Amino acid sequence: MSKKNSSEDQSKSTSVPSEVDSTSSTEINTEPQTGVFKKPVSRRDMLRLAGASGVGLLLGSSGALGIMKATGLTKQPASDTPGSAENVTTGITHGGDQYSFYDIHQPGIVTPSQNFMCFASFDVTLNDAAGLRRLFQAWTKASASLMAGELLDGQNENPHLPPADTGEAAGLSSSKLTITFGAGPALFDHRFGLSGKKPANFAELPAFNGDNLQSEWCGGDLAVQICADDMQVAFHAMRNLIRIARGSAVLRWSQEGFQRSSAADPNQATPRNLMGFKDGTANPSVKDNNMMNEVVWVQPQDGAGWMTNGSYMVVRRIRMRIEVWDRSSLADQENTFGRERVSGAPLGSQHEFDRGDMEAKDTSGKPVIPMNAHMRVARGDGTMQILRRPYSYSSGMDKVTGQLDAGLFFISYQRSIEKQFIPMQQRLAQIDALNEYIQHIGSAVFACFPGVQQGGYIGDQLV
Numbered sequence: 020m021s022k023k024n025s026s027e028d029q030s031k032s033t034s035v036p037s038e039v040d041s042t043s044s045t046e047i048n049t050e051p052q053t054g055v056f057k058k059p060v061s062r063r064d065m066l067r068l069a070g071a072s073g074v075g076l077l078l079g080s081s082g083a084l085g086i087m088k089a090t091g092l093t094k095q096p097a098s099d100t101p102g103s104a105e106n107v108t109t110g111i112t113h114g115g116d117q118y119s120f121y122d123i124h125q126p127g128i129v130t131p132s133q134n135f136m137c138f139a140s141f142d143v144t145l146n147d148a149a150g151l152r153r154l155f156q157a158w159t160k161a162s163a164s165l166m167a168g169e170l171l172d173g174q175n176e177n178p179h180l181p182p183a184d185t186g187e188a189a190g191l192s193s194s195k196l197t198i199t200f201g202a203g204p205a206l207f208d209h210r211f212g213l214s215g216k217k218p219a220n221f222a223e224l225p226a227f228n229g230d231n232l233q234s235e236w237c238g239g240d241l242a243v244q245i246c247a248d249d250m251q252v253a254f255h256a257m258r259n260l261i262r263i264a265r266g267s268a269v270l271r272w273s274q275e276g277f278q279r280s281s282a283a284d285p286n287q288a289t290p291r292n293l294m295g296f297k298d299g300t301a302n303p304s305v306k307d308n309n310m311m312n313e314v315v316w317v318q319p320q321d322g323a324g325w326m327t328n329g330s331y332m333v334v335r336r337i338r339m340r341i342e343v344w345d346r347s348s349l350a351d352q353e354n355t356f357g358r359e360r361v362s363g364a365p366l367g368s369q370h371e372f373d374r375g376d377m378e379a380k381d382t383s384g385k386p387v388i389p390m391n392a393h394m395r396v397a398r399g400d401g402t403m404q405i406l407r408r409p410y411s412y413s414s415g416m417d418k419v420t421g422q423l424d425a426g427l428f429f430i431s432y433q434r435s436i437e438k439q440f441i442p443m444q445q446r447l448a449q450i451d452a453l454n455e456y457i458q459h460i461g462s463a464v465f466a467c468f469p470g471v472q473q474g475g476y477i478g479d480q481l482v
């Protein structure tokens with residue numbers, strides 16, 4: 020993907036002012052044009068607005084960053100070009116702690132799963148493409164800084180104004196933070212003139228047998244998946260991205276997730292879900308580039324050229340009937356998945372990564388891996404794969420039932436939702452033995468943009 024260089028494109032990517040003179044008044048051409056923005060504003064007004072409405076990221080960085088460096092307010096020595104070019108191909112840097120925001124693909128997709136996740140879905144409150152572009156530019160700038168382990172700029176020392184960065188990540192490392200953005204089907208309606216760019220068949224998922232979807236866990240114009248090895252770092256990123264969006268987009272729903280930490284399992288064995296089973300064993304290898312091109316990354320021939328090197332994300336909030344599961348026998352549990360609980364091996368096989376013998380029968384002639392076992396039904400004939408990147412969630416107690424509201428926040432990435440995810444979920448919804456123990460509560464799909472080049476911004480091929 021090449022950098023933009025036409026005059027129109029340059030006007031898109033260079034609209035962030037570099038610095039505001041402290042003495043002069045400046046007419047800001049920022050949309051939406053509220054009463055405040057229509058009249059000239061001074062730097063003092065700008066700083067007040069920056070704290071109050073998140074416009075701080077539209078201010079220049081060098082002066083503020085200088086103050087932050089001098090006062091030790093950056094989380095670690097800040098580079099002036101966060102996520103700088105030398106990081107792009109190597110991926111992880113700083114002793115294995117930091118990923119670059121800038122790459123051919125967005126981070127957080129084939130990145131090995133970090134310990135924690137914060138997910139946020141947004142409704143855009145603007146109705147013009149220019150405003151959407153400015154939001155994408157501000158989010159890009161912030162994400163590059165956050166992933167580089169820096170506090171956000173726009174810092175002020177005025178005790179009467181709110182600080183530009185919320186501050187809870189000060190002194191913390193990047194913790195392998197990744198930030199991944201996507202656009203929902205609703206973004207392609209009349210508001211932003213994007214209906215002609217909507218990828219063919221990109222739509223909310225069809226209803227599946229047994230769905231119990233609740234609107235408060237569904238949909239969204241935009242989404243961000245934030246993952247890190249430290250929850251406070253992930254939360255800080257989500258909170259500040261929400262803050263930056265103020266006046267442009269509002270939170271629709273959000274979910275936090277976790278898995279076993281790398282400290283608890285230095286060997287990084289396959290993580291276990293809340294049902295006690297290893298989850299992720301049969302995922303395609305993220306180290307196999309050919310496989311990722313086949314399964315995950317949108318290719319030029321897939322249509323919707325702006326999505327090339329991007330990926331489609333499916334999100335399902337799946338509640339587990341934990342109390343019922345906990346009362347079922349070990350044999351029932353293993354037959355449900357078609358795998359041994361301790362080793363993770365397919366029933367009838369020895370090792371976790373054995374493929375499993377789907378033809379094997381026991382002495383009474385019954386299939387060793389039951390016909391309705393989750394792994395068998397999900398695999399189907401094995402021709403269609405997806406990349407699963409789920410997290411466990413626990414959202415306290417369900418006040419109606421007195422039971423835990425916990426389960427799997429299922430995320431998968433694929434080149435085509437229609438060809439890969441939907442047929443798989445249709446099979447599972449019909450006959451999966453796991454259905455007795457789960458309920459799909461939430462659902463959303465997002466077109467995750469290709470990666471961003473230095474000087475560009477998320478979705479710069481789209482808007």
Ligand SMILES: C=CC1=C(C)c2cc3[nH]c(cc4nc(cc5[nH]c(cc1n2)c(C)c5CCC(=O)O)C(CCC(=O)O)=C4C)c(C)c3C=C
Binds near residue numbers: 301356444
């Ligand atoms: C439509 C896609 C899938 C949904 C939804 C889903 C939900 C779900 N899965 C588990 C636990 C496990 N899944 C496992 C394997 C597995 N699951 C899917 C797809 C969906 N799962 C696939 C494609 C596969 C791999 C199939 C194969 O080729 O073998 C396993 C076994 C171990 C592993 O391979 O990861 C477990 C365990 C839960 C708990 C769940 C919803 C709550």
Ligand SMILES: [Fe+2]
Binds near residue numbers: 393397
């Ligand atoms: Fe599964």
